[in-house]
Amino acid sequence: MSGIADVARLAGVSKSTASRALTGGGYVSDDTRRRVSDAASALGYVPSTSAVSLATGRTRTIALIVPKVNRWYFGAIVEGVEQTLIPRGYDVTLYVAEPGSNDRESLYSTYLARKRFDGIIAVALEPDDADLERLANIGKPVVSIGNALSGVPTLGLDNVAITRIITQHLIALGHTDIAFVGSTPPTDAPAKDVDERSIGYRKAMNDHGLAVRIRSVPSTLTITDAYAAAASFLADAGSRPTGVVAACDEVAIGVIIAARRMGISVPTELSVVGIDGHDYAEMFSLTTVEQYPLDQGVEATRLLLSMIEGTDEPARRTEAVTRLVVRASTAPPRSA
């Protein structure tokens, strides 16, 4: 098996230069780094990372914390982080735990306390004040996606503004009887996002002197839970709204599937708008405000790397990109 001495010899540099080139522990020219790297590849040499880690204090590992993986939004973020870190030779340690679960406690006491990473990407994290202090005490750079954390650069949506815009879209079409379909916390979705979205809806309705109607999706904001809730609140034609502002696309899609099964025509009898730009939005002709969680994962990772490597002074809050896409799930109400 080849050692660092063999790599140094093949690259024509000293052992200490070869070591610096492979571990990132000090200045080496790009040309030398490439020669050493090629020599290491040719010989199949990979440095022991435990030793590298002790020597440099760097782990070349990023901690990624998400409440769920098996949801479109969270899965897309994870893929964006992976796509950015793999080509740079970083490892990603993934920690999946929902707020309120047992595993959520060991997040701070074990996983984060071990500090086996150079920085943290926290998705939809809802730390209390004690948690925030523990997070700060770790002394590693943190970037947040979704929820704004005090003192931490955050990539997120202006949920109030976005929900106001899609509610106004229905009002502009002539709807006056518009329900917000969301949930009451706690859910496994980012509760703060949902709360902000219901505020945006309320504001738009209040601006136009229209009555606020909230329809709750029990438990989680998934397609299946929204479908079950819609099957119930759409049943009575007398109390049925003509427009639905869904807290997210998965809720909107659940409502559309329920409506179709019940013979309620979308958009003739019921207009539905969502927020997300979910993979299934086009298939259901859903009018929505798109966001791009995969790109958010990429952006957050780049920001974190610049903080780790000290190359940039990052902004404190970055507005994620969004775009209103009008499709065929919205139309004027029949009475208009």
Next chain:
Amino acid sequence: MSGIADVARLAGVSKSTASRALTGGGYVSDDTRRRVSDAASALGYVPSTSAVSLATGRTRTIALIVPKVNRWYFGAIVEGVEQTLIPRGYDVTLYVAEPGSNDRESLYSTYLARKRFDGIIAVALEPDDADLERLANIGKPVVSIGNALSGVPTLGLDNVAITRIITQHLIALGHTDIAFVGSTPPTDAPAKDVDERSIGYRKAMNDHGLAVRIRSVPSTLTITDAYAAAASFLADAGSRPTGVVAACDEVAIGVIIAARRMGISVPTELSVVGIDGHDYAEMFSLTTVEQYPLDQGVEATRLLLSMIEGTDEPARRTEAVTRLVVRASTAPPRSA
């Protein structure tokens, strides 16, 4: 900041015993381990894992390799692995790369070569002979989910038998004109699974002297791609089958959504069966063979831990649990 000496003093043991208890590097009684662990928690002491790793050769990290995260099957496996490892204090480094991608190459040359883990869980991995040799040379325990790898314990389905059973379910209802809706490799789904499933379908059709009809879903076996394919192959009433065996539930659901939009009644005009037990199966009243990827993630992780800790001689192939669930997407054909 507290050191190992403080922990040892509080627990009433020697420094070397405290060190063994915290790192797993040698025998310590359960009672002592608990006392040391409690003392460490009380003092907020967490051992430096780089030092532990050099001392013990253990990283308390598991490598998890998946082609995608943002699909029901893969996402559920990741969650099962996480749920099993977090309470045991292990980290999970996640590596997401599709077969054929650039990142797939650095899987072997960088990620696996660094050996920053005690064992590997490989999901739907399709190594060639050279890859398999590299995998074996790493010298760490490996468990496979999905595809059977030579010399590696595998947790998977008997895809041929399962697809035969669901095809026979349609034949028993009186269908003779049954199409298999799947894909031709390469796709991002486990190609071997799909191939095995098409073989199971062919066998059942051949057993009954019925004509084999394959409908390809271009690109990936997702709901959206299957929806697009079905919108095309269901259009001509003359060539339309009365039964569809879908390669997986996502394909089946795409077919059902397309059929509903085209006014084709399921099951009166079209019976559809799937394989998976997807979260959406019940919402679409889908007859399917359920599998339980979250449980598979849990089982594979337990098996890997027993190999790492040397407590068990694992079986070479473990059949994953499945169950046929008959719902309302299947009925006798109208002509029967």
